[in-house]
Amino acid sequence: MLPARRFPVLPDLGLLVGRLALGVIMIAHGWQKLTDTGHAGVTKMFKGLDIPLPSVSAAYATWVELIGGAALVAGVLVPVAGLLLALDMAGAFWFVHMDQGFFSDKGGYEFVLILGATSLMFALAGAGRFSLDSLLFGGRGGRGAAAPDRETVGV
Template sequence: MGILNRSQGTVLSVFRIVVGLLFASHGASSLLGVLGGAMGKGGTVPFGTWPGWYAAVIQLVGGALVMLGLGTRVSAVICSGSMAYAYFVVHQERALAPIQNGGEASAMFCWAFLLIAVFGAGHLSLDALLFKDRGQTTAMPQAENG
C-alpha cells in the first residue's frame, strides 16, 4: 500500500488534468466547431442561446482552468453545478436512469468535478505553484500507517 499512498497526489493531479481536458474539449467542440462540432454535426452552438452556449462557455473555460489547476476548486464547483443542471433539467425529463436518458456523461462529470472541488488540485497544478505557502491546494487525507 505504500506506493499507492505515495502516489495519491500525482494520481489526483492526472485525474484533474484528464477530466479538465475532456470537459474543455466538449466546450471547444460546441463553441468553435472543432473535434466534430456541436452534437457531432460539425456546427457550433449559436451565440447566446440558453442553455447550450452558456454551458459550452463553462465547459471550455472551466475545463481549461481545472486542467491547468488554476482556481481549481471554484471552477470545479461551477462545472459540477452546470452538469447537475444538465442532468436534472435536460436529461431527467426523458427517463429516470442515466442509461435511459443519455445523461451518463453529465452525471459522471458532475461527480468528477465534485471530487476535484473537495480534494483540490493536487501538487501538479498552477494553484500549487502559485500558492505553495498556503498549503490549500489539496485536502487529500493523510494515509494511516497500520
C-alpha cells in the same frame, strides 16, 4: 498510531490523472459548442429544451466547459472550476437527461452524473500537489495551509 502511507504521492497522482481526463473532456465539449455549434446554435438548442435564459445558459455552458476544463488541466483555481462545472452538469442533468433514464445510449444521465460528481470532487478535494494551485498557494493544491504529513509527525 496510524500506519504511514507507503506511497504518499499516489493520491496526488490520482488527482492529476483525473484532472487531465475531466479537463480534456470538458475542453472538447466547450470547444464543440464554441466552434461547431456556435452561440446561436447552442442558444437555439437550449431554447428547444426549455432551458431558462437560453442565451445566458449557452454562454455559461460553453465558457465554463472550455475555461473550466483548461483550469483543470493546468491545475489552477481547481476548486472554483470544479464547482462551476458541477453546476453546469447539474443543469444538464436537470433540464436534459433526468427523465431519459440512467444509460447514456438512451439519452440518460450516467455521463453527466460522473462528470458532475468528479467536478464536485475537485471542488472539495482541490488539485493535489502536481498543480499550479500547489505552486501558487502552497500545500497540496491550494486547499489552505498545508497540513503536515502523518509520516513527519508520527501520527
